[in-house]
Amino acid sequence: MATQRILDFLATRRPDGPCLIVDLDVVRDNYRAFEKALPESRIFYAVKANPAPEILRLLASLGSSFDTASVAEIEMALEAGATSDRISYGNTIKKERDIARAYDLGIRLFAVDCVEEVDKIARVAPGSRVFCRVLTDGEGAEWPLSRKFGCVPAMAVDVLRHAAALGLDAHGVSFHVGSQQTDLSAWDKALGDAKAVFATLADEGIVLKMVNMGGGFPTRYLKDVPAAQAYGQAIFEALSRHFGNRLPETIIEPGRGMVGNAGVIKSEVVLISKKADNDNVRWVYLDIGKFGGLAETMDEAIRYPIVTARDGDEAAPCVLAGPTCDSADVMYEKTPYPLPLSLTIGDEVLIEGTGAYTTTYASVAFNGFEPLRSYVI
Numbered sequence: 001m002a003t004q005r006i007l008d009f010l011a012t013r014r015p016d017g018p019c020l021i022v023d024l025d026v027v028r029d030n031y032r033a034f035e036k037a038l039p040e041s042r043i044f045y046a047v048k049a050n051p052a053p054e055i056l057r058l059l060a061s062l063g064s065s066f067d068t069a070s071v072a073e074i075e076m077a078l079e080a081g082a083t084s085d086r087i088s089y090g091n092t093i094k095k096e097r098d099i100a101r102a103y104d105l106g107i108r109l110f111a112v113d114c115v116e117e118v119d120k121i122a123r124v125a126p127g128s129r130v131f132c133r134v135l136t137d138g139e140g141a142e143w144p145l146s147r148k149f150g151c152v153p154a155m156a157v158d159v160l161r162h163a164a165a166l167g168l169d170a171h172g173v174s175f176h177v178g179s180q181q182t183d184l185s186a187w188d189k190a191l192g193d194a195k196a197v198f199a200t201l202a203d204e205g206i207v208l209k210m211v212n213m214g215g216g217f218p219t220r221y222l223k224d225v226p227a228a229q230a231y232g233q234a235i236f237e238a239l240s241r242h243f244g245n246r247l248p249e250t251i252i253e254p255g256r257g258m259v260g261n262a263g264v265i266k267s268e269v270v271l272i273s274k275k276a277d278n279d280n281v282r283w284v285y286l287d288i289g290k291f292g293g294l295a296e297t298m299d300e301a302i303r304y305p306i307v308t309a310r311d312g313d314e315a316a317p318c319v320l321a322g323p324t325c326d327s328a329d330v331m332y333e334k335t336p337y338p339l340p341l342s343l344t345i346g347d348e349v350l351i352e353g354t355g356a357y358t359t360t361y362a363s364v365a366f367n368g369f370e371p372l373r374s375y376v377i
């Protein structure tokens, strides 16, 4: 949310145009909360959520590890001060030459979800540790992850057996319960699936060691979400239920939950209009939209809190849209967004909870609009 530091920055610097301001104090607090909630788990920050160098440097200094999806992200994590043993290449979809480059950079921990990917790793990253991602149903997540990543647990057994046969270290199982996951029990079923893979392979003499429990930890948008501590408790109970007192090593990969609430976007009302005289839904056009960084409003999945100086005045539902000439650049229409009737062209609004998945989603120059600027303070 807008911390005093962010408000002070905006008041003194008065940056022109839409921009994101991230408060590093909040990122630090979030990191500490994850450490406290899951003291036995290593934290691999999902770099894609917000790769700003200042954020990566802070997290590296706090002891975080990093989940990366490309050679460029690996280089950013290294640049920020992480050593290669604190970086995983967690994308299940990698070119073989990128795996080779990662291996050259010292990376030895790779995600897979099929034998074809294991073959690539065995060829160019011999002896590395691999973990196999299993599918989850994404139930309970506001930004579910579909069937793109992972395989069924029975196939994960084949994949890890194949890895072991090729001389790789069959290290463990990973899953992601879906982003903005507010159902605390979501980890339970996935951990049950992971345990089944462990048990089947143990019978064959392949001893897995690690469960990567992914991300999914939420940011507070319009509704309250459980605190990190509640997630820690639910996950620890699920781990104990399935693994008894022989707990595996565990990893978590928070992205949204690490940086989402640390950022606020300052935007400006460009136009307020109606489509007909007797229309009672106003259209409010901001200077930022789906192509300026608010891509997660796709299908109206993520509803950001929007704060104006006129909050408290009588409000009415509006359609909220961005400034570009693409007709898809409408953020909230199916469920209109209540905004003050007194809101006026030229007013500034603050879009809260925008520290994750915004800057990197901004288009390069669609309609000539520059990518979302960001200030990390």
Ligand SMILES: *Cc1c(COP(=O)(O)O)cnc(C)c1O
Residues within 6 Å of the ligand: 046, 048, 049, 067, 090, 091, 176, 178, 179, 180, 214, 215, 216, 217, 253, 254, 255, 256, 257
């Ligand atoms: C995106 C991603 C994450 C982070 O997910 P959040 O829901 O933002 O916490 C973690 N792990 C992997 C493999 C990812 O792709």
